[in-house]
Amino acid sequence: MKQSVDPLILGIESSCDETSASIVQGNKILANVIASQRIHDSFGGVVPELASRAHQQQIVHVVNQALNEAKVQKNDLKAIAFTNGPGLMGSLLVGASFAKAMAYSLGIPTIQVDHMHAHVMAHFGTRDSSHDDFPSFPFLCLTVSGGHTQILVVESHFEMRVIGETQDDAAGEAFDKIAKYIGLPYPGGPLIDKLSKDGDSQSFKFPRPRVPGYGFSFSGLKTSVLYFVQKQQEVDSSFPGNRMADLCASIQKTIVDILMDKLILASNDTGIKVIALSGGVAANSGLRNAIESRSDWKTFVPAMELCTDNAAMVALAGYFKFRESNWGDLYSTPYARFGGV
Ligand code: KG4
Ligand code: ZN
Numbered sequence: 001m002k003q004s005v006d007p008l009i010l011g012i013e014s015s016c017d018e019t020s021a022s023i024v025q026g027n028k029i030l031a032n033v034i035a036s037q038r039i040h041d042s043f044g045g046v047v048p049e050l051a052s053r054a055h056q057q058q059i060v061h062v063v064n065q066a067l068n069e070a071k072v073q074k075n076d077l078k079a080i081a082f083t084n085g086p087g088l089m090g091s092l093l094v095g096a097s098f099a100k101a102m103a104y105s106l107g108i109p110t111i112q113v114d115h116m117h118a119h120v121m122a123h124f125g126t127r128d129s130s131h132d133d134f135p136s137f138p139f140l141c142l143t144v145s146g147g148h149t150q151i152l153v154v155e156s157h158f159e160m161r162v163i164g165e166t167q168d169d170a171a172g173e174a175f176d177k178i179a180k181y182i183g184l185p186y187p188g189g190p191l192i193d194k195l196s197k198d199g200d201s202q203s204f205k206f207p208r209p210r211v212p213g214y215g216f217s218f219s220g221l222k223t224s225v226l227y228f229v230q231k232q233q234e235v236d237s238s239f240p241g242n243r244m245a246d247l248c249a250s251i252q253k254t255i256v257d258i259l260m261d262k263l264i265l266a267s268n269d270t271g272i273k274v275i276a277l278s279g280g281v282a283a284n285s286g287l288r289n290a291i292e293s294r295s296d297w298k299t300f301v302p303a304m305e306l307c308t309d310n311a312a313m314v315a316l317a318g319y320f321k322f323r324e325s326n327w328g329d330l331y332s333t334p335y336a337r338f339g340g341v
């Protein structure tokens with residue numbers, strides 16, 4: 001039997017409101033522990049100061065749990081990969097400082113990982129060693145979450161370029177903010193999705209943005225839903241009331257159409273038919289159905305634990321960098337905005 005020589009790598013993710021630790025061996029995921037911070041729910045969005053404190057409280061437990069689940073001793077680790085940006089500075093500092101201190105004490109290298117690179121690398125991980133259906137290069141990756149909306153052309157594990165991104169809100173942010181306007185709790189994306197299932201998506205029409213190229217914009221939609229709801233409430237103060245499902249379905253259809261229009265345009269222009277989806281909004285049933293209904297595309301949507309923010313994707317990006325001996329150093333500082341892989 002072939003003895004696996006793939007390195008055991010610990011990944012740490014703390015860029016926003018998920019404290020996560022993962023152990024991978026090569027591209028096999030042995031553990032992926034994600035502690036979501038529910039403390040932000042009552043504020044209707046992530047409060048940066050609370051996020052960094054919660055990371056500080058959770059990180060040791062989350063790392064220990066990942067080691068236990070993977071049945072790995074920390075002395076067997078070969079490197080520690082961590083998210084160095086982009087994200088909330090106070091949150092990133094917790095993961096980065098922890099990773100550096102732990103690596104230093106174990107005498108092993110760190111690997112700095114870009115969070116957006118990690119979202120793409122999530123497509124190459126598996127819990128099942130027999131799984132070998134990964135995206136072939138080049139492919140288009142649509143990363144849609146509470147913090148990001150990007151289309152990337154991915155040429156290799158390291159070469160990728162952003163060809164389109166949002167000019168204002170991210171798609172998940174649009175779902176969440178609009179949900180708030182119509183009276184739904186945070187995070188509203190999953191609820192809009194759920195309620196949409198019983199609604200008619202043709203009930204209400206909202207304008208589509210005119211953004212050049214492969215760019216996106218959601219702030220116009222947000223404002224138009226807000227005004228629309230206010231206007232309806234002038235005549236019927238209980239609105240949306242029993243029209244909630246129709247309203248959700250119409251909003252979801254608009255967001256999915258905005259995303260799909262640009263993805264189709266990018267695919268037609270580049271000729272790339274291998275399409276991957278990542279980020280929390282990849283859970284959206286409307287978006288999944290829309291991409292899966294394209295018979296001319298080979299589509300990849302990873303398991304949900306790999307779509308939302310998680311450390312397995314960080315450890316996987318770390319594995320590919322490990323193979324290139326692309327090490328971090330103790331003097332690096334996290335960065336708040338995407339600067340490339
Ligand atoms: O990737 P993620 O966990 O964290 C960020 O990096 O933001 O994504 C969270 C976002 C939230 O905005 C949430 O509302 C949205 O993903 N989301 C959804 C669905 N599930 C999560 N949006 C629409 N439909 C869903 N089913
Ligand atoms: Zn993310």
